[in-house]
Structure formats: structure tokens, C-alpha cells
Amino acid sequence: MTRLLPRDFDAFLRALPELYASRNSHAFLEQSLPVCRTLVRCDYCAWTGFAVAGKARLIILVEPERRMTPRLFPLFEQGLGSHPFASHWAGREPRTSLMDSDVPERAWSTHMSAFEDLYRAMDFARNLTVPIDFGPDTIGGFSFVNKKRSFTERDRLQANLLQPHLEQAYKNACLFTQTMTSSAEVRSRPVFDFTVMESRVAFWLAAGKTNWEIGVILGCAPRTAEKHVERILQKLHVENRTAAAALIVGNGPADASNNAFLPVGSHASEDSDASIAQRP
Numbered sequence: 001m002t003r004l005l006p007r008d009f010d011a012f013l014r015a016l017p018e019l020y021a022s023r024n025s026h027a028f029l030e031q032s033l034p035v036c037r038t039l040v041r042c043d044y045c046a047w048t049g050f051a052v053a054g055k056a057r058l059i060i061l062v063e064p065e066r067r068m069t070p071r072l073f074p075l076f077e078q079g080l081g082s083h084p085f086a087s088h089w090a091g092r093e094p095r096t097s098l099m100d101s102d103v104p105e106r107a108w109s110t111h112m113s114a115f116e117d118l119y120r121a122m123d124f125a126r127n128l129t130v131p132i133d134f135g136p137d138t139i140g141g142f143s144f145v146n147k148k149r150s151f152t153e154r155d156r157l158q159a160n161l162l163q164p165h166l167e168q169a170y171k172n173a174c175l176f177t178q179t180m181t182s183s184a185e186v187r188s189r190p191v192f193d194f195t196v197m198e199s200r201v202a203f204w205l206a207a208g209k210t211n212w213e214i215g216v217i218l219g220c221a222p223r224t225a226e227k228h229v230e231r232i233l234q235k236l237h238v239e240n241r242t243a244a245a246a247l248i249v250g251n252g253p254a255d256a257s258n259n260a261f262l263p264v265g266s267h268a269s270e271d272s273d274a275s276i277a278q279r280p
Contacts, residue, residue, distance in 0.1 A: 028173035049140030
């Protein structure tokens with residue numbers, strides 16, 4: 001029977017404070033990638049999340065480097081329906097980590113053959129995925145990926161140990177994000193005559209986030225975030241995001257540590273090598 005060694009638990013305990021340190025959901029998704037790689041040996045790891053009410057739609061994709069391109073987005077969404085992991089987890093509680101070796105070879109080969117272009121671009125052959133609860137009508141996971149080496153039962157034990165902490169740390173970061181955004185909303189609406197949602201979008205626009213990243217943080221489609229940004233620019237009578245951010249921050253409190261439009265911990269993501277794919 002496979003068991004974790006004392007050094008595995010020591011590494012896990014050292015990693016936990018780093019996982020729970022993130023102060024916003026976007027930063028957490030980025031910063032957790034290198035942390036988790038210290039626990040499970042892999043070539044790279046990534047976050048994925050899909051909205052599954054109706055047609056599957058990709059809502060979260062965070063990679064250590066850009067592999068996903070606009071051409072591959074439709075393939076990625078189409079592939080969810082026949083992905084062996086998704087069908088295995090459907091209706092099962094609790095959901096545990098899966099390796100590609102857990103599903104019949106024929107099912108996995110059929111799926112990969114149907115989406116050969118996608119998997120060639122993603123450059124992987126072996127997969128260990130931790131299921132993550134992003135909320136109602138979603139399916140998501142944290143995936144460890146290897147190009148050649150197969151994952152082991154020891155890797156799976158580490159992944160299962162990580163699962164509840166990945167979910168809880170993400171929920172904590174989301175809660176902190178909501179609290180900070182609500183603070184910005186209360187303080188910015190009288191100044192700029194923003195709606196509730198516009199205030200929330202303005203908060204992250206001023207922090208330098210893209211429409212895709214704002215959508216991830218606030219749980220809306222990138223196109224919805226884009227529409228709110230357009231209305232914010234109109235209300236501020238400026239032509240671009242840079243001018244809007246300067247105006248928003250300039251109307252905040254003089255002390256940046258108390259500025260409603262500068263989220264605590266936002267600087268952390270600036271140093272990250274992670275890539276958040278831009279959904280067309």
C-alpha cells in the first residue's frame with residue numbers, strides 16, 4: 001500500500017501558508033501554480049473551469065505559459081463533453097483526483113484522437129487532475145501535466161491531500177475579493193455615478209486587469225466586463241483604460257494603502273509568470 005513519507009507531509013505543511021496567503025482570487029490562481037509543483041512532480045500545471053449550464057463555456061484557464069490560442073478555445077470547450085474525467089465525475093460525490101490511467105485506454109485514446117490538434121498544442125500525454133468546486137453549474141480542476149512520465153499513486157495521494165485546501169484557499173481569496181470590491185463600490189459610486197457592477201469593474205480596471213481577468217474575478221463573461229468598461233469610459237469622458245485608471249485612482253484617498261481602487265495583494269500577480277488566456 002502506497003503511503004506518504006514524513007518529508008512529503010513536511011513539504012505539504014510548508015506549502016499551506018503560501019496557498020492561503022493570496023488576497024484576491026486572480027492572484028491565488030496564478031500563485032498556486034509554482035506552489036503545487038513543489039508537491040507533485042510535473043512538467044507544468046494549470047487551472048481550468050467551465051460553466052456547464054447549457055453549452056459548455058470556458059470561464060477559467062490559467063497556465064504557467066501561453067499554450068491556448070483563440071483557435072483552440074472552441075476545441076477545448078467541445079472536448080469537455082467527451083472528456084473521460086468529466087463523465088467519470090458526473091453525479092459522483094465525493095470526487096477524487098484522477099489519472100489518465102484510471103479510465104479505459106480505448107476511451108482516452110478515442111477522445112485524444114478526436115481532439116489531436118488541441119492536445120498536440122497543449123503538449124502533454126499524462127494527466128493528474130484534482131476536481132475543484134467553482135460553484136453551481138461549473139466543472140473545473142487543477143491539472144498536473146507530464147509529457148512522458150506517468151504519475152504515481154504517491155502523486156495521487158498528494159493531490160487528494162491538496163484538494164480541500166485548494167478549494168478553501170480559493171474561496172477565501174474570492175471572499176476577500178468581494179469584500180474589497182464592495183468597499184470600492186460604496187466609496188466610488190457617489191464620486192463617479194457608477195452602477196453597482198460598474199464600480200466593481202472599475203476597481204479591477206484601475207488595478208490593471210484585462211476584461212478576461214475581470215470576468216474571472218467577478219464571475220461574468222469577458223464580453224460583459226468589456227461592456228461595463230465601455231460605459232465606464234463614457235461616464236469618465238476618456239478614450240482608453242489607462243486614462244480611466246488614472247482618473248479613478250486620482251479620485252481615491254491620498255493614502256494608497258487605503259485606496260479603494262488598489263486591491264491588497266494586487267502587486268503579487270504582477271511578478272507572476274502565469275498566463276491567463278484571453279478568450280475571444
